[in-house]
Amino acid sequence: MVKGDYYEVLGVSRDAGDDQIKSAYRKLALKFHPDRNPGDNAAEESFKEAAEAYAVLRDAEKRRIYDRFGHEGLEGRGFQGFSGFEDIFSNFGDIFEGFFGFGSGRSGRSRGRQGNSLRYDLELTLEEAFTGKEEEITFHRLEACDTCDGSGVAPGSEPQTCATCQGRGQVVRSQGFFQVSSTCPSCHGQGQIIMDPCDACRGGGKVRIKRNVTVKIPPGVDTGSQLRLRGEGEPGDYGGPSGDLFTVIHVKDHRFFTREGDALMCEIPISFVQAALGDTINIPLIGEKDEHPLDIRKGTQPGHVIKVSGKGMPHLQGNHRRGDLYIQVQVRIPEKLTQEQRELLEAFAETDGKKPSGKKKSKKNRWKRLVK
Numbered sequence: 001m002v003k004g005d006y007y008e009v010l011g012v013s014r015d016a017g018d019d020q021i022k023s024a025y026r027k028l029a030l031k032f033h034p035d036r037n038p039g040d041n042a043a044e045e046s047f048k049e050a051a052e053a054y055a056v057l058r059d060a061e062k063r064r065i066y067d068r069f070g071h072e073g074l075e076g077r078g079f080q081g082f083s084g085f086e087d088i089f090s091n092f093g094d095i096f097e098g099f100f101g102f103g104s105g106r107s108g109r110s111r112g113r114q115g116n117s118l119r120y121d122l123e124l125t126l127e128e129a130f131t132g133k134e135e136e137i138t139f140h141r142l143e144a145c146d147t148c149d150g151s152g153v154a155p156g157s158e159p160q161t162c163a164t165c166q167g168r169g170q171v172v173r174s175q176g177f178f179q180v181s182s183t184c185p186s187c188h189g190q191g192q193i194i195m196d197p198c199d200a201c202r203g204g205g206k207v208r209i210k211r212n213v214t215v216k217i218p219p220g221v222d223t224g225s226q227l228r229l230r231g232e233g234e235p236g237d238y239g240g241p242s243g244d245l246f247t248v249i250h251v252k253d254h255r256f257f258t259r260e261g262d263a264l265m266c267e268i269p270i271s272f273v274q275a276a277l278g279d280t281i282n283i284p285l286i287g288e289k290d291e292h293p294l295d296i297r298k299g300t301q302p303g304h305v306i307k308v309s310g311k312g313m314p315h316l317q318g319n320h321r322r323g324d325l326y327i328q329v330q331v332r333i334p335e336k337l338t339q340e341q342r343e344l345l346e347a348f349a350e351t352d353g354k355k356p357s358g359k360k361k362s363k364k365n366r367w368k369r370l371v372k
């Protein structure tokens with residue numbers, strides 16, 4: 001971008017005095033101030049341009065160089081202009097004092113403050129986390145008061161400039177050699193005092209209202225997943241953007257499945273006979289109506305894990321892929337036997353050459369045996 005002539009930018013003559021330059025800059029800064037032109041890039045550029053022109057022309061040394069050698073002369077001496085607003089405000093913060101109703105200094109420096117973000121906790125079943133769903137949620141948030149348009153002032157009346165600080169929002173007191181400025185105690189930095197507050201919001205400018213929004217929950221969410229609805233939080237101050245609404249997901253424990261990322265795990269009990277002989281059993285699957293036939297191989301050991309590919313939870317990225325299902329086999333040993341079962345098992349043991357004695361060994365003997 002070609003830099004404009006600094007005198008033209010400020011609209012002053014080449015022989016303008018310091019006061020003229022300062023006052024020209026104040027006018028432009030006020031006109032193009034970011035708080036008054038939120039999101040307006042052209043205004044932003046003009047604001048920066050004016051600040052740069054002022055930075056040079058207010059400084060006798062820089063102005064002399066500029067008058068003789070132009071922009072190149074300044075660049076040759078390392079003058080860079082400003083990197084951004086912070087830079088401008090930290091250099092000329094003083095010139096903005098009293099410009100804006102809400103005082104000088106920090107609050108005048110930044111753009112309007114963003115509103116608070118809100119959090120909504122939503123509990124889902126594992127099945128709901130599997131399929132995803134649309135959920136209408138109801139919450140309360142602050143909004144600008146309709147009655148007073150957010151000003152906090154009763155309709156028909158006007159806020160009064162704070163007498164303590166003359167609208168600056170700050171008071172300055174001397175402390176030895178120093179001047180210390182602090183937030184005005186009368187108006188709390190607002191620069192204005194509301195004598196006749198709005199009834200609807202008690203002068204706060206905001207009212208709490210109930211709001212419903214529909215949250216679209218994608219398949220595959222897990223505990224801790226956060227869904228962000230931009231701008232559904234509370235409104236900002238001084239024209240700042242609204243905050244966001246975060247829906248935080250909690251997935252309830254399932255009676256059958258546990259989850260680890262996209263993987264699902266479950267345990268199935270089988271009898272020791274099924275483990276020894278093999279069998280086919282039906283297991284329920286998440287998100288599917290029909291049960292899934294699962295082959296138990298003969299000779300399956302307790303704790304054995306069977307993997308069923310692609311029957312876990314869906315990937316949150318929505319690529320139609322699913323995690324896997326891991327089924328751990330629990331082999332049940334019968335605690336009670338009928339006479340007939342006992343005889344069959346004893347007969348089985350004989351075929352194995354390991355017939356139990358039938359007598360219970362004393363605890364003492366058993367320990368001796370174990371430590372040998």
Ligand SMILES: [Zn+2]
Binds near residue numbers: 146147148151201202
């Ligand atoms: Zn109100």
Ligand SMILES: [Zn+2]
Binds near residue numbers: 162166189
């Ligand atoms: Zn005040």
